[in-house]
Amino acid sequence: MDTVFTLLPKKLEEQFRKIPLSMANKVEELRIRIGRPLEVIIEGRPTFLPYLVHDEDARQLLHHISKYSLYALEEELKRGYITVSGGHRVGLAGKVVLENGEVKAIRDVSSFNIRIARQKIGTAEKLIPSLYTDEWHHTIIIGAPQTGKTTLLRDIARIISTGCEKRNILPKKVGIVDERSEIAGSVRGVPQLDFGPRVDVLDGCPKVEGMMMLIRSMSPDVLIVDEIGRPEDTAAVLEAVNAGIKLMITAHGRTLADLKKRPYMAQILDQHIFERFIELNRNDKSGWGCTILDETGNALPKIGSVKE
Known part of the structure; x- marks a missing residue:
């Protein structure tokens, strides 16, 4: 402040x-x-x-x-x-x-x-068992405005870049396409938040162009992108997947069912690329604040504790 x-x-x-x-x-x-x-x-x-x-x-x-x-x-x-x-x-x-x-x-x-941009380090740690099984799963974070989509996406990016020694997860190269300068909060191209040692950020760049640029120039293992859902996003998503790159993205909505009702998101979902869906709910009193679904839309068990 x-x-x-x-x-x-x-x-x-x-x-x-x-x-x-x-x-x-x-x-x-x-x-x-x-x-x-x-x-x-x-x-x-x-x-x-x-x-x-x-x-x-x-x-x-x-x-x-x-x-x-x-x-x-x-x-x-x-x-x-x-x-x-x-x-x-x-x-x-x-x-x-x-x-x-x-x-x-x-x-x-x-x-x-x-x-106010706040980095809540550790927010995503409890989700790791659901998002990583030998490799990171293609994931969509779903939430209404101000439910914490970008905050969670930041921490996922940090964990992927840093790795998790206690879970034997090695650090991976992370590419962030930050069209609205909101994920990394860059000033003059330099991220203002902690993302670990293996992150490259394209600041202020349109998502589609940015994804293509990072794929060709920085060879990321994982791409981090905020607010997917426009017609042109489908081709960029497919290009990344065909290049062997994992995707962690956010989308506006309250549930996976909501996303399926949006024509352009439905086109992406019909490709059956995404393996995990995180439905955020700031009114969830369990301490988790979300429900995680698998590729079939079934809820996964909440492994471990909230404080893990």
Whole structure:
């Protein structure tokens, strides 16, 4: 949070620092909207602070985020967000400027969404017995927004890159296609989070092009990709599999049944490539927070303990 606070104008920082320390580590988003109260998302629930955001607050915040050079961030502004030191992502909304029917920039920014990037090391360790049997299984992590898909994907990438000595799992080469700069939180191409020694990241690169580039240039053993589901993704998935590369990907949805209802995901699933499906549920009180299915859609037993 301290990294985030350094981005904020003094008045906004003072307000957000009123969040109790016991809750600060659970903050997921800080939302700042001109003319509206500050909003804090804590474990999926909104809390409002009694401060109305002024135009000057937004102007200063944009200057801090861009380090007084919006021109240098022109490409990021086209995507509607900026990744800052620490891997945190600042989403922007306001007046969109079009050129030849395409987004050129966002001007007159009126809303900011600061998503706090936290690496929860060890999150995926309890899942290893289900995801690895002599080799890593092709896996899809399924979840609604803010259920922890990317957090889990990060830790899986770290474990694959590092290996697991107690389970006799050797470290593998990992390629991450980070189209939205969200998995690795790279700044100037350098990942800000811990992924172990054998990770290569393509930051800000479209998924399809990135998967092909990594296959040809970095020979990964495992590819990590966020939010698969567009028409062109099917060919890239098949190319990776035919090259002998394992896939760990995420997809929006609540269940495997949901994915099967989406036409382009159904095309991928019809290839019968994926062997494991992790259905995330942040309301799961068991401590696991997920259900793991095999390639037939049957739930696997939860091996070991949550603390393992």
